[in-house]
Amino acid sequence: MHRHWLLLGFALAAALGAAAPPASAAQLGAPQALLAYVDPGAGSFVLQALLATLAGAAVVANAYWKKIRRFFGGSSEPKDDESQSER
Amino acid sequence: MSREALGASFRDPSGFVFERDGAIYRQINRGYAPHYDRLMSSGLYEELVRDRLLIPHTESSGEASGDGDAYLTIRPEKVSFISYPYEWCFSQLQDAALTTLRAQQTALRHGMTLKDASVYNVQFHAGRPVLIDTLSFETYQEGTPWVAYRQFCQHFLAPLALMAYRDVRLLQLLRVHIDGVPIDLARALLPSRAWLNLHLLLHIRVHARYQRRYASGPGAGARPRTIRKASLANLIGALESAVRKLGWKPEGTEWADYYEGDSYASTSLEHKKELVSGFLERIAPAVLWDLGANTGLFSRLASERGIQTLAFDVDPACVERNYLKAREARATQLLPLLLDLASPSPALGWAHRERASLLERRCADACMALALIHHLAISHNVPLDRVASLFAELGAWLIIEFVPKSDAKVQLLLSGRSDVFPDYTREGFESAFRREFEIEETADVRDSERTLYLMRRRRRAS
Numbered sequence: 001m002h003r004h005w006l007l008l009g010f011a012l013a014a015a016l017g018a019a020a021p022p023a024s025a026a027q028l029g030a031p032q033a034l035l036a037y038v039d040p041g042a043g044s045f046v047l048q049a050l051l052a053t054l055a056g057a058a059v060v061a062n063a064y065w066k067k068i069r070r071f072f073g074g075s076s077e078p079k080d081d082e083s084q085s086e087r
Numbered sequence: 088m089s090r091e092a093l094g095a096s097f098r099d100p101s102g103f104v105f106e107r108d109g110a111i112y113r114q115i116n117r118g119y120a121p122h123y124d125r126l127m128s129s130g131l132y133e134e135l136v137r138d139r140l141l142i143p144h145t146e147s148s149g150e151a152s153g154d155g156d157a158y159l160t161i162r163p164e165k166v167s168f169i170s171y172p173y174e175w176c177f178s179q180l181q182d183a184a185l186t187t188l189r190a191q192q193t194a195l196r197h198g199m200t201l202k203d204a205s206v207y208n209v210q211f212h213a214g215r216p217v218l219i220d221t222l223s224f225e226t227y228q229e230g231t232p233w234v235a236y237r238q239f240c241q242h243f244l245a246p247l248a249l250m251a252y253r254d255v256r257l258l259q260l261l262r263v264h265i266d267g268v269p270i271d272l273a274r275a276l277l278p279s280r281a282w283l284n285l286h287l288l289l290h291i292r293v294h295a296r297y298q299r300r301y302a303s304g305p306g307a308g309a310r311p312r313t314i315r316k317a318s319l320a321n322l323i324g325a326l327e328s329a330v331r332k333l334g335w336k337p338e339g340t341e342w343a344d345y346y347e348g349d350s351y352a353s354t355s356l357e358h359k360k361e362l363v364s365g366f367l368e369r370i371a372p373a374v375l376w377d378l379g380a381n382t383g384l385f386s387r388l389a390s391e392r393g394i395q396t397l398a399f400d401v402d403p404a405c406v407e408r409n410y411l412k413a414r415e416a417r418a419t420q421l422l423p424l425l426l427d428l429a430s431p432s433p434a435l436g437w438a439h440r441e442r443a444s445l446l447e448r449r450c451a452d453a454c455m456a457l458a459l460i461h462h463l464a465i466s467h468n469v470p471l472d473r474v475a476s477l478f479a480e481l482g483a484w485l486i487i488e489f490v491p492k493s494d495a496k497v498q499l500l501l502s503g504r505s506d507v508f509p510d511y512t513r514e515g516f517e518s519a520f521r522r523e524f525e526i527e528e529t530a531d532v533r534d535s536e537r538t539l540y541l542m543r544r545r546r547r548a549s
Contacts, residue, residue: 037099038203043301044237047294052314055321
């Protein structure tokens with residue numbers, strides 16, 4: 001059931017990985033933690049910002065998906081553990 | 088007099104660890120003071136300690152390092168044995184990763200964040216993984232990213248993925264790479280089917296690509312962008328499911344099914360248990376190292392008596408099974424660990440002082456080596472007197488089983504190779520071990536050709 005989101009995720013992953021990263025990503029600055037003695041890594045930081053947004057979108061999308069399924073009389077509980085992977 | 092920081096305690100400017108009279112103390116530097124005060128006053132410390140995610144400590148007014156930058160000295164509960172991730176099984180590393188992520192989620196709820204995600208900050212304490220670095224928490228600033236994201240991927244996610252998708256032995260990459268498995272190396276070593284796992288596709292493959300692209304920094308004209316706290320929590324949640332989804336099944340190895348197989352007649356096994364229990368009763372060690380512990384059948388005779396027991400084995404499947412059983416039973420006195428006695432963990436890191444070698448960490452009153460001697464003497468060609476000297480270095484007492492050449496297991500080791508072990512006899516064994524030990528008790532194991540010995544070290548090893 002949640003394969004739809006998995007497919008959407010892969011499409012986004014392909015978009016992230018292929019060609020140039022979106023312009024907004026290139027504008028991300030360096031992190032500013034107070035006592036950061038660990039190098040966050042520039043690329044890791046840019047990716048993290050995108051993945052944080054993506055993870056948020058997946059949570060929202062998942063909630064809507066459950067509502068739609070409930071509306072059409074489906075079970076509101078996922079049968080497999082794939083909902084976990086969509087977070 | 089000023090106290091020096093321990094060898095591994097120098098990277099974080101927030102403070103350092105030092106030792107006095109066998110106790111471990113942690114100095115908190117002035118720069119970290121506001122973060123420490125917040126940790127203690129926000130309720131975060133109580134929650135972390137209640138959930139057994141962080142080592143408890145007491146503030147120690149009487150002890151100071153003598154260093155001028157000190158704000159406070161704390162005395163954390165002592166971890167009885169410091170182990171390293173390259174000595175863990177798959178599930179131990181997975182549990183350590185989940186501990187780190189749970190601590191980060193809890194910290195975010197209290198307005199703080201983990202400023203590092205080093206696998207070496209996690210130790211097994213009374214059977215469970217806990218963070219031992221109290222100074223890892225800093226005040227969270229709205230909008231900032233998780234500064235330790237890259238480190239988490241390198242220290243936890245990459246090695247777990249390699250173990251789950253390629254080979255469990257790739258955990259040993261952590262011995263070579265002190266700051267975790269480089270993301271590009273994990274990307275190169277993972278098989279194509281790993282990319283069907285969306286988490287690995289994003290956190291490893293795409294991650295490696297972004298690291299390469301931004302290798303020279305975020306670029307000119309970059310302006311700070313923010314990550315909302317809720318998004319950050321979602322990212323930590325995603326990492327948690329990434330870690331949970333990975334799995335490794337301990338099967339198909341020769342040793343993991345050892346006791347289920349035909350190696351032992353049940354009468355011999357029961358008799359051997361009785362003999363070992365009797366020896367343990369007599370010597371009552373505080374700490375026992377079981378070398379070649381397999382899945383821990385005999386280690387449990389000790390740990391269930393309240394003896395703190397380290398159960399070492401060379402087979403990752405045995406360590407995994409032993410750990411899963413110990414975790415299920417909530418065993419507090421048993422720690423299964425991975426060890427190749429023929430090449431034990433070396434001293435690693437800066438000046439060889441960050442990660443101690445196995446011998447530097449020796450702490451046993453007694454060692455147990457059951458059904459092990461033939462592997463060392465025959466499979467690894469180690470002369471018996473050298474085996475005896477190593478055991479004498481490790482502990483004052485030794486419970487050891489001699490397995491003669493006529494035993495089926497030894498015959499198997501000798502098949503297909505020439506027998507270059509003329510001294511591998513009961514007499515040869517006893518004379519080699521008498522150089523280091525007094526033989527206190529001897530008992531033949533019923534319905535077998537094997538003999539159990541209780542030995543006591545003659546002199547302190549230099």
